[in-house]
Amino acid sequence: MVTDRPVLGADGGRVILHVDMDAFYVSVELRRRPELRGRPVVVGGTGRRGVVAAASYEARRYGVFSAMPSSTALRRCPDAVFLPGDHDLYASVSRQVHDIFHSVTPLVEPLALDEAFLDVGGALRLLGPSPDPARTIADHLRARIAGELDLVCSVGGATSKFLAKLASKRAKPRVTDRGVVAGPGVVLVSPGAELDFVQPLPVEALWGVGPATLERLRRLAIRTVGDLARTDVDALVAAVGQAHGRHLHDLAWARDDRPVEPEREAKSIGHEETYAHDLHSSDDVWREAVRLADAVASRVRASDQVARTVTLKLRFADFVTVSRSHTATSPVTTAAAILDAVAPMLERIELDRGVRLIGISVSGLGERAEQAEQLSFDDLAGEPLGVGDETDGGRGARRPSSHDWETASETIDAIRGRFGSASIGPASSLAADGLRLVRPGAQQWGPDRPVPDRQD
Amino acid sequence: MKFRCEREILAEALATAGRAATGRTGTLPVLSGLRLELSGDLLTVTGTDLDLTIQLDVTVGGERDGGVVLPARLSSDIVRSLPAGKVELDVADDDVRISGGRSQFSVRPLSLDDYPRLAAPASSAVTINAAAFGEALRQVVRAASTDEARPILTGVLLAAENDGLRLVATDSYRLAVRDLPGVSVLGADQKVLVPGRALNELQRVLGLGEELVLRLGERDATFEIGATRLTTRLIEGEFPNYRQLIPASHPNTLTVDREPLLEAIRRVKILARDATPVRLQISADALKLTAITQDVGNAVEELDATATGTDLTVAFNPDYLASGVEAVGAEQVTLSTIDPLKPAVVRGVGSDDYLYLLMPVRVP
Numbered sequence: 001m002v003t004d005r006p007v008l009g010a011d012g013g014r015v016i017l018h019v020d021m022d023a024f025y026v027s028v029e030l031r032r033r034p035e036l037r038g039r040p041v042v043v044g045g046t047g048r049r050g051v052v053a054a055a056s057y058e059a060r061r062y063g064v065f066s067a068m069p070s071s072t073a074l075r076r077c078p079d080a081v082f083l084p085g086d087h088d089l090y091a092s093v094s095r096q097v098h099d100i101f102h103s104v105t106p107l108v109e110p111l112a113l114d115e116a117f118l119d120v121g122g123a124l125r126l127l128g129p130s131p132d133p134a135r136t137i138a139d140h141l142r143a144r145i146a147g148e149l150d151l152v153c154s155v156g157g158a159t160s161k162f163l164a165k166l167a168s169k170r171a172k173p174r175v176t177d178r179g180v181v182a183g184p185g186v187v188l189v190s191p192g193a194e195l196d197f198v199q200p201l202p203v204e205a206l207w208g209v210g211p212a213t214l215e216r217l218r219r220l221a222i223r224t225v226g227d228l229a230r231t232d233v234d235a236l237v238a239a240v241g242q243a244h245g246r247h248l249h250d251l252a253w254a255r256d257d258r259p260v261e262p263e264r265e266a267k268s269i270g271h272e273e274t275y276a277h278d279l280h281s282s283d284d285v286w287r288e289a290v291r292l293a294d295a296v297a298s299r300v301r302a303s304d305q306v307a308r309t310v311t312l313k314l315r316f317a318d319f320v321t322v323s324r325s326h327t328a329t330s331p332v333t334t335a336a337a338i339l340d341a342v343a344p345m346l347e348r349i350e351l352d353r354g355v356r357l358i359g360i361s362v363s364g365l366g367e368r369a370e371q372a373e374q375l376s377f378d379d380l381a382g383e384p385l386g387v388g389d390e391t392d393g394g395r396g397a398r399r400p401s402s403h404d405w406e407t408a409s410e411t412i413d414a415i416r417g418r419f420g421s422a423s424i425g426p427a428s429s430l431a432a433d434g435l436r437l438v439r440p441g442a443q444q445w446g447p448d449r450p451v452p453d454r455q456d
Numbered sequence: 457m458k459f460r461c462e463r464e465i466l467a468e469a470l471a472t473a474g475r476a477a478t479g480r481t482g483t484l485p486v487l488s489g490l491r492l493e494l495s496g497d498l499l500t501v502t503g504t505d506l507d508l509t510i511q512l513d514v515t516v517g518g519e520r521d522g523g524v525v526l527p528a529r530l531s532s533d534i535v536r537s538l539p540a541g542k543v544e545l546d547v548a549d550d551d552v553r554i555s556g557g558r559s560q561f562s563v564r565p566l567s568l569d570d571y572p573r574l575a576a577p578a579s580s581a582v583t584i585n586a587a588a589f590g591e592a593l594r595q596v597v598r599a600a601s602t603d604e605a606r607p608i609l610t611g612v613l614l615a616a617e618n619d620g621l622r623l624v625a626t627d628s629y630r631l632a633v634r635d636l637p638g639v640s641v642l643g644a645d646q647k648v649l650v651p652g653r654a655l656n657e658l659q660r661v662l663g664l665g666e667e668l669v670l671r672l673g674e675r676d677a678t679f680e681i682g683a684t685r686l687t688t689r690l691i692e693g694e695f696p697n698y699r700q701l702i703p704a705s706h707p708n709t710l711t712v713d714r715e716p717l718l719e720a721i722r723r724v725k726i727l728a729r730d731a732t733p734v735r736l737q738i739s740a741d742a743l744k745l746t747a748i749t750q751d752v753g754n755a756v757e758e759l760d761a762t763a764t765g766t767d768l769t770v771a772f773n774p775d776y777l778a779s780g781v782e783a784v785g786a787e788q789v790t791l792s793t794i795d796p797l798k799p800a801v802v803r804g805v806g807s808d809d810y811l812y813l814l815m816p817v818r819v820p
Contacts, residue, residue, distance in 0.1 A: 326605070329629065344605040372733050374773055375797060375815040376628045377701050385628045385696040386601075386608035 008157055008188045009124045009134035016260060017118045017138060018156045018164035021097065022173060024114035025054035027151050028093050029083050040080040044070050047276045053085050057173050057180040090114075093149065100144050104137060109260045115168075117161055119260035138186040158189035160256035162207050163198060169205075194254035199226035206251050208244065216240050228252040269299050269307070270361020271438050278317045278354030285314075285346060285355055287428045292360040293338040294426050295438035300362060301413055306331030306371050308364030310341035317354035324349070331371050332362055335426070336405040340384075379403050457494045457522025457547040461514070463538050463556055466545075469514050470532040472684065473503035475657055476510040477528035489525040489566040490532075492545075494518050502574070503528060506689075508654050509574055510661075513683040524552055525566040534561050577678035577687060578671040582641045584621075586681060590662040592623050592634045593655050595783040595810055600652030601627035611691040612655055613698075615647035616640070624698055625652065630776050630814035631698055632783065637809070641670055649695055650677055654688035661686065702813055706792035706801060708765030710738050714789045714804075718781055720745050720757040725774040727755040733771035733817035738763050738793070747774070770796045771817040777802075780812035 009015045021027065025043040030036055040059035044052040050070035062077035073080060094113040101108045107119035124133045138155040145153050156167025171187040173180055189197045203225055204214050216239045222228050228236070229252035237245035250256065271292045279285050289312075300307050310332060313323040326341040338360060378384045379402065415424045425435040470490060478487045484506075491502040497518045502511040524547045531554065535543060538556035546553045547565070554561045593612075601609035606628070613624040620637040642648070658679050662668065665682035678687040724734050728747040737744040743761040748754040770793055781789055786804025793800045802812040 340605065372771065372820065373818045374629060374733075375818055377626065377631065377696075377799070377815060378628055380701055380799065380815075381696065384606070385626065386606045386693070 006191050007132050007134070008159070008190050009120075009130075009132075009137075011191060012125070013121075013191060014159050015120050015124055015134050016158060016161055016164045017120055017134070017141070018161070018168040019101065019116055019118060019141060020154050020156075020168045020172070021114035021145075022152045022154060023054060023056050024094075024151075025085065025090055026056040028090055029086075030056075031150050033083075036081055040064070040077050041083065042070070042073055042077075042080045043083050043085050044073070045084070046070055046082050049274055049276055055080075057175055060175045061180070093151075096149055097145060097151070097153075100141065100148070103144075104141060107260045107262050109262055117164065117260045134188050135186060138188070142185060152185075154183060155186045156188075157186070158197075159191055159194065160254065161258055161260065162251055162256045163189050163194055163254060165207070166198065166201065166205060195229075198254050199224065199229055199252070201225045203228055206248060208248065208251075213240050213244070213248075225252050267365070268311075268361050268363035269296055269303070269305075269365065270311070270359060271295050272313060272357055272359025272361075273438070274315075274357045275355070278356050279358075280351065280354050282346065282351055285351055285358065288358050289342055289346065289360060290335070290339065290426045291429045291436065291438055292358060293335040293342065294429070296360050296362055297333060297335040297338055297409065298413065298416070298421075300365070301333055301368075301409060303365075304368050305365045306333050306368050307362035308332065308366070309362060310338050311359075311361045311363065312342050312345045313357070313359035313361070314349060314351075314355055315357035317356050319356070321357075322349060323359075327364065329374055330376065330402065331366070331368075331373060333368070334402070334405040334409045337402060338362065376402070457492070457524055458520040458545065459494055459497075459499060459516040459518045460542050460544045461499070461516035463535060463540055463543045465514050465516070466543055467532070467535045469499070469501045469512055470526075470528070470535055472512060472661065473501045473510045474528040474532050475503065475660075476505060476508045476686075477503035478505035479529075484570070484572070486525060486566045486570040487572075488528060489571070490528045491523065491525050491568070491571050493523040494521050496521070504572065504574060506572065507651065508657065508689070509685075509687040510657065511574075511685045511687070522547060523568055525568050525571050526552060526563065527566060530563060534563070574687070575673075575676070577676075577680075577685070578673035580671065581680075582670050582672075584639055584641060584668050584670060586662050586666055586668040588636060588639070589668055590659060591785070592621075592636055593659050593662075595785070596623040596625045596632045596634050597652050597655045597659070598625075598779050598783060599627060599630050599632035599812070600625035600655075602652070603627070607691060608649065608693045608695060610652050611649035611695070612652055613647060613649055613695045614642065616642040616644055624695070626696070626698060626701075629773070630780065630812065631701060632780075633698070633702075633811045633813075635809045642672070647695070648672060648677060649691040649693065651688055651691055654686065658686050701799065702801070702811070703794060703799060706794055708738070708763065708768060708793045710736075710743060710761055710763045710791045710793070711788055711805065712743055712759060712761040712791070714781060714784060714787055716759055717743075717789065718778060720759055721774050721778045721781070724755040724757050725778070727753055728774050732774075733819060734774040734777065735769055735771045735819065736791075737767075737769045738791075739767045765793075768793065768796060770800065771819045772800075772814060773817055776814050780814055783812055784810060 026041050029043060040062060041056040042052055042059050042064060043054045044050055052064060052066050052068045052070055052073050054066055055064040059077055059080050064073045064077050090113055101116055101118055105118050105120050105123045109117040120137050123137060127133055130136050134157045138157055142153060142155060145151050154168050154171035156164045156171055158164040158167055167187040167189050171185055172183045174183060203209050203217055203222055220231060220239055222231055228248060233249050236249055309325055309327045311323055311325045315321040324345040328341060332338060412424055422435050422437055429436050473490050477490055487505055493500045497515050499514050499516045534554050538559055541557060543556035552563045552565050596612055600612055609627055615622045620635055621639040621641050623634045625632050661681055661684050664684055669680040671678040676687055676689050678685055721734060724745050724747040727749050728734055732747055732749045735746045740763050743759045745757045746754060780802040784802060784804035786807045788805040790803050790805060791800055796816055797818060799813050799815050804810060
């Protein structure tokens with residue numbers, strides 16, 4: 001570290017920490033399987049289309065990375081131990097991690113289960129005089145996460161979000177030919193040292209430089225962040241567009257004043273799943289849609305929100321992806337309401353070529369309590385108008401109205417709250433060994449057992 | 457095929473028939489085209505998407521009989537942009553030449569053989585007054601749904617009712633009912649469900665004549681006005697029992713001038729974003745309209761009005777309310793309510809042949 005620079009946090013300016021858990025899913029698994037420590041461990045699906053969700057640093061030595069097909073991972077590292085994902089567990093550990101973050105500062109912006117930005121400017125002032133205040137907080141966080149949760153994290157600190165994220169990457173353990181080398185754990189970028197830190201980095205280290213942008217920058221002979229900084233803004237704008245060009249140029253000069261935004265509101269809620277075997281019949285697709293809609297609706301209600309727009313996404317065996325949206329007049333909170341929107345979409349899509357992935361999501365979210373609700377004749381008639389033909393004066397079974405579904409859904413939530421999410425679900429999701437649940441993130445590593453073919 | 461005619465006449469014909477040609481080049485690409493057939497001096501232009509067909513006859517200076525299918529959009533754009541005056545259309549083997557003044561276009565036709573054969577309209581015909589039917593459509597079609605999720609509600613019900621014709625439409629939030637007494641189009645108890653989209657198109661051409669000829673078939677209906685024929689597939693299925701939705705009586709009735717109410721709704725609507733309702737505070741001698749959008753602002757407007765029954769506040773989607781008030785053909789309207797959660801009825805004072813029922817918005 002350069003010593004004649006001011007120390008991060010000493011001048012009362014902005015201090016942002018990026019905390020990133022090391023190999024989070026794998027580390028959580030190793031807590032209950034300590035005998036696997038030091039071995040290559042992969043969390044992910046082992047089914048036909050399983051995908052690696054996380055790999056231990058030992059497995060990374062063999063070139064195993066997240067999002068890689070499990071079959072490739074197994075080829076590269078035949079000794080790897082494959083563990084199925086346990087998303088519920090990771091989510092609950094993640095909550096504990098985030099509780100520790102919140103004990104330091106209320107300004108926590110979660111990025112994923114295993115990483116977050118923390119604005120600790122206020123916490124530093126509470127801490128009082130300290131020779132190296134940002135490091136004191138970072139060490140404190142690492143010590144608590146290690147002591148209370150038996151997990152390791154890396155912390156990057158700087159005056160801006162993007163530099164903090166780059167710094168945490170440098171704090172991580174590294175994989176070398178000789179094995180896994182522990183990282184420094186904490187890397188802080190002092191005020192004034194930002195350009196020395198960022199400009200030697202390759203441009204692809206910057207947020208927002210993906211393959212397409214990288215290719216365009218290469219054509220301008222830009223390889224490092226420093227090259228980018230020295231390039232004329234107008235030339236950048238011409239190459240990658242107005243907003244993007246200016247933004248990248250700002251980053252290259254370490255200008256990033258985006259604030260840490262706590263509790264980022266989700267803009268949509270959804271689930272998607274990849275199936276081990278392509279689904280060909282509309283019955284199979286419908287059954288999966290019912291499961292997904294039930295899970296999505298549950299989350300909408302749990303967040304005390306209502307949705308307006310329902311989106312269906314289908315990916316076919318040939319990887320062609322289609323998506324269809326419908327904006328409902330009434331707020332959507334139930335699986336029935338989602339399926340009312342999805343059913344006509346499915347009717348108009350040819351499923352013959354085989355469905356590989358189904359996704360259902362809702363957007364246009366608003367707070368439930370503030371919603372005005374357009375009432376409908378459906379509620380008066382006790383059935384959706386113009387659907388079905390039960391006009392025999394109520395002798396047949398009455399179709400449930402949207403209001404009935406809302407009441408039933410509240411009961412379903414209460415039952416799940418008390419007896420667990422597997423206690424109640426759509427009848428069509430019932431398999432021989434119980435309810436097939438939808439878990440968030442399940443699509444990341446694909447199904448770990450094939451969806452049974454229809455026998456009847 | 458070869459003919460000459462005034463640019464305006466051909467441009468109008470292509471544009472009108474073109475409204476039925478489909479923009480989606482999905483299953484049958486030829487449906488994005490218009491079929492032109494010339495026999496003597498009579499040119500027949502047809503556009504269809506198989507649900508809706510618009511066909512019209514125009515008189516031209518024919519030179520050589522024949523038929524061709526032209527890309528609808530392209531040919532319409534070309535003819536419309538030619539200089540005013542005579543245009544000529546000449547079909548060679550695989551090439552259609554469209555010329556006017558000193559401009560000349562050459563267009564590849566679509567396959568005439570692929571163009572679907574359309575069924576002949578039913579022979580039994582009934583003639584009704586075009587203007588009266590047009591007014592009824594104006595009042596009712598607005599309440600039909602555009603949501604394909606409920607195909608039945610995208611239709612307008614035409615039913616025989618008390619020696620007259622009744623038109624009904626609902627999108628499940630509002631319901632419009634219009635009676636045309638003395639118009640007998642259907643047999644007793646006969647009813648058909650006509651797609652709202654077709655009736656919207658019909659409204660555009662109703663001004664072309666005074667008499668409307670209606671031919672009802674098993675599966676489709678044909679409307680003829682002047683030299684224009686519009687054929688639509690009928691919607692199959694049972695229209696909901698709308699009578700049970702209309703309350704037998706309303707304890708509260710508000711009477712207010714139509715035009716000032718419409719203007720007031722339009723003004724407060726500026727503050728009603730997305731799903732914000734407009735609230736009506738009804739008291740014996742005044743009506744207050746408010747729209748409140750959180751974090752944006754609010755709008756308030758007071759109107760002279762008379763009311764019987766109890767004071768109450770009820771909220772509506774401003775578009776649905778304005779739509780009903782606008783549809784009424786009277787200087788004063790009544791709004792009859794039961795309570796803030798039950799359907800309300802909009803009627804014109806002194807005109808009993810139209811009813812607009814709408815569901816309120818429940819506000820927090």
